[in-house]
Amino acid sequence: MTELRTRWIKILKDIWQNKSRSALVILSIAVGIAAVGMINAAKLIVERDLYRAYQAGSPASLEIYVSPFDKELAGAVESMREVEKAEPRRAVDALIYRRSKEKWEDITLVAVPNLNAVEVSKFVLVKGSTNATTRSILLERQSAEAMGVGVGDKVVIRMPDDRQYTLQVAGIVHDVYIQPFNLMNEATGYVRMETLQWMGEVPYYNKLNLVVAQKPYDRAHVLEVGHTVRDRVIEPAGFQVFRVQIPGVGSDPGQHWAHNQIQGFLLILQIMGVMAILLSAGLIVNTISAVLMQQIRQIGILRAVGGVRVQLILMYLVYVLILSVVALLLALPLGWLGAWGISSLAARFLNFDITEMLLPSRVILWQVALGLFMPALVALYPILEGTRISVYNAVYQSGIGTEHKEDGVRRLLMKLKGVSPPVLLSLRNTFRRKSRLVFTLVTLTLAGAMFISVFSTRASLTQQIQDIGRYFTFDVALSVPGGTGKLTAVREALRVPGVEVAEGWANANGVILHDDGGESKAIEVVGIPYDAITIDPVLLAGRWLQKGDAQYIVVNDDLLESESGLSVGSHVRLKVGDVERWYTVVGIASKHLSGPRVYMSIQEFWRLTGRHNQVDVIRVRASAARNSDVITQNAIAAALEERYKNAGLSSLKSTTRNAIFADFTQVFDIILIVLVIMAVVLSIVGGLGLSGVMGLNVLERTREIGVLRAIGASNASIFKLVIVEGVTVALMSWASGAVLSVPSGLALAAAVIHAVLRADLNFRYSYVGLAIWLAIVVLIGIFSSLAPARSAARLTVREVLEYE
């Protein structure tokens, strides 16, 4: 075996004997690299497994909602040249009993022509068989899991007419195309049409799933095909088309329904990853500067005994490289673990399976390249700077500050005699080395801005939800399938104990007709009492509906997105069914997750739709003054359901205002937890950086501290000196972080809200976050100065003199 050169031995020993410093560098590299691995691997895994599963089942490129129809219509559509496949479906909203929680959950019962041979948006059999009888059901796997049932077990279904049916679970299937139970709390089951018939439903379909023949990913083309199908086949056959839409939440055809949200979330993570890398690069620069600073004398000695600069540069590069390799060995499994965590979370919520939990080789390559080259690259600058010093200065001048050191010390001494506040002294120290100070400040500022931004994002989300909540200022709302007379609906609701206000609302689907003969996409027309209090709209322009408004409407901002020409005062021609009427826009309401909407007085609605005196939804409040608490809401919900059921009006489940809020916050909280973890990582990195800088400052001031000690400064006062300095830096970073957190919070909140809600932003700055970060940063300042302070207090006068 050949011997190891002494220069490498020196490096290995330096690494080993300065364990905490080496660990700091290793950790800071590892955190950045692991973050990159985690995020990119999770991205690739989600895209691979979710998107592949999505593509595998020949996803519908288009959904057409039609008035009740039978198989023949589907056949006619499928025979069109533009259409590859057209499969009819029937969806019925019902309830399923969840034994473990002793409550009813929503379930959508889906009927297809043949459960054994679904052709579009296919589900996959997981267990049991797809051979369902009239008395059996196939359950989606997440629904089955939530209900706690397996193949052969029985489930109880309550239909809208309130009759209950017991079905046996024939099979458990995996359907990647539906919005999963874990996310939406809505179960999905598949039955034969005969089963629906047995359960009292008419044997018709109400939706067509289409696969377009050519250019299946071209949004415009796909929609055009949809309109062709409607105009040439469906409507001429006498059916009414309610809606032609591409599946998903703003997705393009062929894309998973949550594609935009997933990509948005991944983008946020990517940004975090880049920040982690930037910070770890900064930390490396900082620590390597400290190492070189500390080893100036050694550099001088090495050169005095024959070493040339290139050799030294190489030695320190190898030093960085060794630490990088160790960091990489740590980062690979760490990144894997993180990727596993994120993709399992995604798999659970988006209902897909992870086929193999390996770090994709592309990601590993990325990590290796980044892990090996980035640290060496950023360390090159401090290494070049640190080895530039002349042998004379390195051996004899180290430990002596460059600028006006003597003056400083003298002034210092004088101040000390006059019992100067240590704060002043520390402040002067803090500003001594500007570039180093700047770096620490940047690190902590970023961490702080990040932290506050996460809090602001949360506050903004809350604000956003509250704004959206202004459109749901009922305590309880209950749908009346098929509609009912307004007087009956309101009377029955007011008979529920505790209900003070009851409003009947109605809705219909319509389109806006354009002058060129074209029409808008489907919009929801909502008829409401002009004095409705279960809505408190946020008006962006114009005014809300008033008493006596005849052909006046308020539109929402979503509608303006597709009908950009609209503004207050515009005249629009609205078509519902066969009736067309002109309206004037008097107000524009903010977005509220509803899709394009038109609000009008219910009298006008009746005129337009011809459904005189009919309402579809009853919205109630216990008090005209305010929304009531959760308990009251739940109590009223139960009583209202009961009352409506007994009156034969509706046996659907009602919605409480509280439940709407709870659903929203759950999804956000997952994202926010990830963000908070990132902010914590950043503050750890920032703290480590500060600690490094403080150590460096103490080292540089060895002589000064010695002088202070020589004139009798106590351990405690030197300790305090260093701590005050650390806290000063921390406070400065807090101030700049507070400033930066305004734009960064705005950006993060916009990104998250856009990813999750696809809505515009109502930014809200979090002062709570600002205050919490203040506390944290002061603690970071104290804790990261503890070790350097201890070593400063431990310096003896003799050591200091020898230092010269």
Next chain:
Amino acid sequence: MKLASLNADGVYIIGRLEFGERNCGLCIINWLMCILEVQDVEKSYKTAAGFTPALAGVSFGVKQGEFVAIYGKSGAGKSTLINLISGIDCPDSGQIIFNGVSINRLSEDERSRWRGKNLGVVFQFFQLLPTLNLIENITIAMDLSDALPLSEHRGRAYQLLEQVGIADHALKPPSKISGGQQQRVAIARALANDPPMIAADEPTGNLDSKTRDGIMEIFSSLAKSGKTILVVTHDKEIASWADRVVYLKDGRITEFQEE
């Protein structure tokens, strides 16, 4: 101690041969015999208060195998002079010629390389590398100058430690041995690449008198074995170990005067 005469250039001489006179014939002889020649060297330091002159025109020569002490009070310019000779610092004017090579014309890196082959440096504060053990403190010098095959490094380092009498401690770190022992290691390190000359600035300045003699004995025997030794000291006793003493006062070589 009987001190000899002072020649025209102000070179103070104790010893067998005299040189440095402005006699041309002798000059040539001197030049042929000198391993080191210092010619009209000046050096001043820039401080906040202006320029502090440290050396004001110093000339002298050192022959191969000679043991020379540079002697003077604190602040006389001794350290400045030895730093210039060992290429650690550069003169403002004048020349330092070692074996025909003008040291002051070399770049910093060239001087390092030159030191690695030609000159071993010994500092007052030993300046060992704290993380390395004694053997490694010596092999690092061999490693950096690359003069010997790697396989011989440890063996030779061990021999050198034996030569300075501390081979027993070979694997200890510097912090575990005494100051005198550390200085022995520093001397062994200076000998690592077998250079013809050793330059030491106050090598015993930090040691007690008993330890001092041990160190001086090592220098003495090195000189006998043919090494050229240059030792800076402010201690008359130390100077007396040398073949010849160069007396420095206020940056000039002058005749020795008893205070």
